[in-house]
Amino acid sequence: MLRTHTCGELRKTHVGQKVTLCGWVRRVRDIGGLVFIDLRDRYGRTQIVLEAESPHINLAKSLSHQDVICVVGTVRARPTDMVNPKMPTGEIEVVLEDLRILNRSKTPPFMIEDEAKVQEETRLRYRFLDLRRPFMQRNLEIRHRAALSVRNFLSSKKFLEIETPFLTKSTPEGARDFLVPSRIHPGKFYALPQSPQIYKQILMIAGYDRYFQIVRCFRDEDLRADRQPEFTQIDLEMSFVDVDDIIELTEEMMVQMFRDAIGVEVDRPFQRMDYYEAMRRFGIDKPDLRYGMELIDLTDLFEGTEHRIVAQAVSKGDRVVALPVPADLSRKEIENLTELAKAEGAGGLLWFKFKDGKPSGQMAKFLPSGWLDVVKPQSPATFLMVLGKDIKAHGVLGKLRVEVAQRLGLVRQGEWKFLWVVNFPLFEWNEDENRIEPAHHMFTMPFEQDIPKLETEPLQVRAKHYDLVLNGVELGSGSIRIHDRELQEKVMEIIGLPKEERERRFGFLLTALEYGAPPHGGIALGFDRIVAMMAGMGSIRDVIAFPKTTAAQALFEGAPSEVPEDQLAELHIKVVK
RNA sequence: GGGGCCGUAGUUCAGCCUGGUGAGAACGCCGGCCUGUCACGCCGGAGGUCGCGAGUUCAAAUCUCGUCGGCCCCGCCA
DSSP: OOOSSOTTOOOGGGTTOEEEEEEEEEEEEEOSSEEEEEEEETTEEEEEEEETTOTTHHHHHTOOTTOEEEEEEEEEEOOGGGOOTTSTTTTEEEEEEEEEEEEOOOOOSSOSSTTOOOOHHHHHHTHHHHTTSHHHHHHHHHHHHHHHHHHHHHHHTTOEEOOOOSSBOOOSSSSOOOEEEOSSSTTOEEEOOSOOHHHHHHHHHTTOOEEEEEEEEEOOSOOBTTBOSEEEEEEEEEESOOHHHHHHHHHHHHHHHHHHHHOOOOOSSOEEEEHHHHHHHHSSSSOOTTSOOOOEEOTTTTTTOSOHHHHHHHHTTOEEEEEEESSOOOHHHHHHHHHHHHHTTOSOOEEEEEETTEEESTTGGGOOTTHHHHHOOOSSEEEEEEEESTTHHHHHHHHHHHHHHHHTTOOOTTOOOEEEEEOOBSEEEETTTTEEEESSOTTBOBOGGGTTHHHHOGGGOBBSEEEEEETTEEEEEEEEBOOOHHHHHHHHHHTTOOHHHHHHHHHHHHHHHTTTOOOEEEEEEEHHHHHHHHHTOSSGGGGSSSOOOTTSOBTTTTBSOOOOHHHHHHTTOOOOO
16 A cells, blocks of 8 residues: 555544555645645545755645645644644644655646536546546445445345346337347347336246346436436335335335435435325426425316406316415516416416405406405415316426426425325326327236226226335336236237237246236336435436436547447448438 | 527636627636745736638628537427
């Protein structure tokens, strides 16, 4: 070892000891006869001091940002008025006795410190420098601790971590696949897995009743701040369980993860909410419970109103829904939100205000007597109203609710509001393609009592599916799976998969279901998102060492890239220009 | 596939709307001074294909079109 200690560990108790430290020069403060060096590694910072008489003084003065050095010296207590309370090592300093330059650094394009404001493009191009910054090192450490916590926890619960293939079979459902050409089989392709869904079900059938994996998944879709083409899931599956078992296990795991990774104590049990309740109250299937502003249904209130547009809407069965904003919004703000509502598919935004005990604004004169008792408004408040079928109006206001909360600063930081959204419908109606499709995936178990409705009114069938939501972010979802071939085929039939297709694509699963498949279920959690939230980062790129840009490029190494002609030929591939 | 924002010194940004004066600031970098600094301070200095290409114009960082790159969003993501 070139060093005896790290730059973060020396304290008063080490005073008098001779130590050797290695690290990066953060800053040299040359104040004339006295030189201070801030030496840094991922454990912290230590101040090195040299006096004018030191034979190394000139070498020390020549040091610059990010040179890598090795320092031998003696730990000394700082004079009381020179203690730096902002630094963990601020009570001591190391008096330099020997100095070795391990490697000089060119002047980096940006300062290696948290405060440096750098465009993301530059950060990604010089990722090795960006990753050297303390907050990035902290992020990746949180990620490590979170992963370790998951492994420890699940292992203690008798789970086995089992790897599944990356070179697998393409399935046209769901996201676009990344394809890998086969050299041995001309014209054939592997696909990278979107998730190990089928493999983990097969493992259940094989009797590995508790499986998990911290696993990379691949989806060739457009990117977002919280979406990368390759991302990591905590994937787990259990046999002989029902919904509550998976929920309880997941809660325990999350509690331990937050404790181990960031030292936060999360309350259990997590709140649970019916899907339709979430839509009705918050207009979204992943409500952020850190603030109020619950939607109010005013349809009954406006029954028989003289307001022409509202009356028309009510008579044809539309709902009148309002978002109670606890603020006196300006005309400009309302206009702005109206644009947003229109972009979300609403015809427009109706509104009224309540202030100093009386209503005002556009809709005020149409409020029937007694409205105060129904609405019980805060003061001041602005009510934004949308008309629409069923939960359509709710959806628009759900978006506005999130936007308004952010703009008004209503989001309470430092709170962790976990929520299970349960009782989803099994199917959804796809308006564009005019067909029924699974709300999540086709392996989800319907409620037993709803099975008779599968053929008669499939859209009424509820699913044993659950989403885990934290502060308005979907962390993951899971379900109890179908373990019976007949039922599985019936579901496939309902979503319009012909028999040959079912056999061709999912034959190996269907066959396996016939050989003693146990009841089973599980969940998959977005590991990157969880870590991003724990680290307080707005983008998962900040908790992934080497992420892609929004155009799916790796700026540092330069992927994707062209390949030589002969490499293509070997794979039987011709590029069409 | 669509929409929005951005690209000017090593970095972060101002200038652009309303074309014309030597293209500026801060940080960083280089040199000098300074024995208790820790965002050290003070003095001096260097540093620019204004992303790229075309067009309009007597004249373009500034206006127009295209293009490349980054970020955010919609679609998409079972």
